[in-house]
Amino acid sequence: MSKWEKVRLGDVCDTNIATLSSKTDFIIDYIDISSVDNEKKEIISYKTYSTDEAPSRAKLLIKKHDVLVSTVRPNLNAVALVSTETSNRMVASTGFCILRSNDLLDCNYLFHYTKSNTFIRKLMSVAKGASYPAVSNSDVYGTLIPLPPPDIQKKIARELDTVSELLKLRKQQLEELDQLTKSVFYEMFGDPVRNEKGWEWKRISDICMINPKKSELGKIEDETLVSFVPMNSVSESGDIDTSQTKEYKEVQTGFTYFRENDVLFAKITPCMENGKGAIARNLFNMKSECG
DSSP states (O other): OOSSOEEEHHHHEEOOOOBOOTTOOSEEEEEOGGGEETTTTEEOOOEEEETTTSOTTEEEEOOTTOEEEEOBSGGGOOEEEOOSOOSSEEEEETTEEEEEEOTTSOHHHHHHHHTSHHHHHHHHHHOBOSSSOBOOHHHHHTOEEEOOOHHHHHHHHHHHHHHHHHHHHHHHHHHHHHHHHHHHHHHHHOOTTTOTTOOOOOOHHHHSOOSOOGGGGOOOOTTOEEEEEOGGGBOTTSOBOGGGOEEEESOOOSOEEEOTTOEEEOOSSSTTTTTOEEEOOSOOSEEESOO
């Protein structure tokens, strides 16, 4: 348990964020939800408008060191630190909650906290809406954050910065290895679309068990605990985040059983989930909503 006091974000952040006036006439650099890469936790783009041409959601005047927290689909954790200033006034969408820390809270420490599983779980617990969950600004401001002394905050943030850089380097190495794997595959088997090596074609349904029934997987006791794998637990790289699975007794219907080393492939909306896939490794007696 943390030895530091926990405080509401609203007590250590400025909740009075100025908004863009319709009477102003200047150029803005607009940051919306799509401007934030939720994997890198960075602002990767912005759009430039004159104020009279700006979208209706372009309202929040932001500054360097602000932390942007998307209030829609909080499970995706689209957060970013405004690390630089642009040549124009920076404006964010009302789809963000703006966290502007005061003197008691280091902005880098705050940013790392918003990336934590603790923060994500808290927002998910208060999110409203099944297909398109969202939270309010008051939900975000009401979240508790441990508040060590400022020097300790800065030390923690520096150490987490180092860890983040190491993880980024590791991810880059894995991506390069993935490209090498694909290159070797093409060298050995050729382009599967053009099929220049003349391989025989088969329907997947002829060589695979599609959406197997419980009876086809061997004996599963009725009292066996099963784990539900939600679609958002599958990453773009094909990994399954088991921390997001839920265990319960086998009372649900309409889900798909799978076995170790089965390939899971998403086939339903929303479109951003469609086509994602993973191999079920080190998972047993599970159900999945991935078709």
